[in-house]
Amino acid sequence: MRAGNGAGGSRLVVGMKRRELLGLGGAVLMASCGSGSKPKKVEPGELLAVSVGDGMTVVESGTGRRVVTPAATLATADGRRLVSAVAEPGASRVVTRDARTGDVVAQTTVRGAGRLAAVTPDAGLVALVDGDPAGRLETTIVVAGPAGERHRLKLPGFVQPEAFSSTGTSLFVLDMLPPEHPDSYRVRVLDLAAGQLTALNLPNAEAGVKVLVPEGAEEQMRGEGRQAVFDARRQRLFTLYSHQPDHVHVRDLLHPETGARDGRPDVHAFVHTLSVADGWAVCVDLPSSFGTGPVEGLTIAQRGEEVWVADAGKGVLAVISADVLAVTQELRFTAVAGRARLAVSSSAAYLAAGRQVQVFDTGSKSPRATWALPGDTRGVAVSDTGLYVGQAEAVHRLHPETGAPVATVTVPGLTAVEHVLG
Incomplete structure (x- = not known):
């Protein structure tokens, strides 16, 4: 499946830099040592997929060592x-x-x-x-x-x-x-x-029956600024788009009397849901405030039954049911400028943008905390045991409940933390 927007050409890294002599990144543990204490052994930690200037690579969260050549x-x-x-x-x-x-x-x-x-x-x-x-x-x-x-x-x-x-x-x-x-x-x-x-198939057809979208009723869309997540259990690709107000839905063309945007022609962003098993697609329109700010503030993540979408620059977050394919809840928070990324665990959703991480409770769907960071975020990823936030040249590990710093590893050229390898 897609990851991001594809990748550009690779570049050769020539020469032995100082960081390479140190093992392609060193760990800086946030802990003090008493007089005469033995140096703490550095564990490899979890594996993180990250993007650097030359493409994607995998690093050990405990040491920063690159497992894969970028x-x-x-x-x-x-x-x-x-x-x-x-x-x-x-x-x-x-x-x-x-x-x-x-x-x-x-x-x-x-x-x-x-x-x-x-x-x-x-x-x-x-x-x-x-x-x-x-x-x-x-x-x-x-x-x-x-x-x-x-x-x-x-x-x-x-x-x-x-x-x-x-x-x-x-x-x-x-x-x-x-x-x-x-x-x-x-x-x-x-x-x-x-x-x-x-053409694609019509959604909601009888089980086992596939009917092509009629000629002239195929969706015509305009969009920019996209991220995607894949739901392996449902075999669906959720792609976030921002677009112009004249986006046309299959549902509009087939059933113009009902409308697809509930009388809201000012929708500017949507989540395109593609069934790779059954060959149909449905657009889930996001609230009108989505997509009216900088594209870099738009981000998407999924866990279980829910797809979370945020527009950090507008201070809005929507929760979509992965089964019903509709927005079930909308949250408001303090808007923040900058490139945004979302990561969702079983208990919390983490929105990294600007110089902060905003935390939302996945049960109550309410803001829980805001954690300040020393620099602009470059991606976020979460596992059952750790929360990782990208910064310039480094990845910080934070306690997922308190935001307290646990450790930092150097990752030269870091542009984004992508995900934790399960």
Whole structure:
């Protein structure tokens, strides 16, 4: 599945820097030692997926040691596999690594300078796309597995792979319109064997019955600033978009008398829910205040039955039922400027933005605390035992209940803490 917005080209890091001599990052434990006490042994700790200047890598939370060489990378939905495409003369070498060890578990080479676009949950298939990323009249999509190239499809227009179907026999793609200078898009299905694009299925059809969206009723959307989370149990991809007020829903076109936005044409952000098993999509409109501030303040996370969405710059947070696909609650908090990230545990939701972490109780859906930080946040991740917040060149571990600092590890070039490897 997608992770973030894809990745750019990788850069070689040449030369032995001082931090490399120290083991690619050192641990700075926030504890004092009494006179004559023995140095405290540093444990590896949990594994964190983080982004640095050269792409994604995995570091030990206790030492900062890099387990995986940074590269322009896609992660599988569970984070256990990392896939990168290494440019070679006239080809791309696709390398799959075990995120926990950095070991190469598969690699293959395909023709052309393809960019990674999508990966199946088990990393058994990857999709690469060739063509101008800003606008194109023709797109080449290559699907490869461990044994090599499976499909090479040349399609008219600007088509961007989004996710594989649960069977791996098709790709859900964004069909950008108009292709040379796109300002809108629709989600379509690419049958890999036939090489043909079709519409999605209608949601809420009878069990086992799949009916295509009627011609002319496909969604036309405009959007920017997106993050995505994948629900493995429900086989659904939740993608957060901000968009213009003229977004059109399938439901509007099929049932104009009922409307899809409850008489609110000023909706500016929504969560696009894609069923990769059944091939349908539904947009969950967010309250009107969402998406009216800087795009960097928008963020999404999921745990269990709930999808949490925040707009830090507007001070609003919405909780979506992952089953009902509707906003069930809306919270208000003090707005804060800056890039925002959400992480949700069984008891709390942590919104990191600006120089603070705001904590919300997942049971009562109420603000619990605000913790100040020494610098602007660069991502947040939570596990059953630890809370990790990114800062410039470092990751801080905080106590998840009190916010008290526990330890800090140096991570040179850190741009974002992504997630804890389960």
